[in-house]
């Protein structure tokens with residue numbers, strides 16, 4: 001199925017991952033599962049209410065997941081821009097599978113006419129889209 005703009009939710013809905021709060025969190029030390037407020041987990045200062053062991057790892061994986069989803073959202077914005085400005089329609093699978101601008105550029109290259117400079121052209125198109133839609137991805 002082709003990727004379309006209509007399938008993308010408004011940006012605000014992606015701004016923060018909605019975690020269950022408090023989050024049932026397993027303690028790596030004693031194995032007990034306790035509800036821990038998300039804000040405490042995200043602060044990386046959470047400790048197990050049962051044994052006092054650090055729950056920092058749980059907070060770190062939460063932050064990593066948020067960063068991953070954020071990045072995916074930015075890549076979707078770049079894909080939308082490519083469609084709007086360059087008329088390039090990537091499939092949903094291509095966008096979902098992309099983890100970086102380089103991945104998007106590879107997908108774009110596959111759609112360009114087979115010329116010797118198509119990889120370079122795809123990289124330029126993706127970089128231009130990223131500048132407009134998701135400059136944070138350019139670092």
Ligand SMILES: [Zn+2]
Nearest residue numbers: 027030048051
């Ligand atoms: Zn514990």
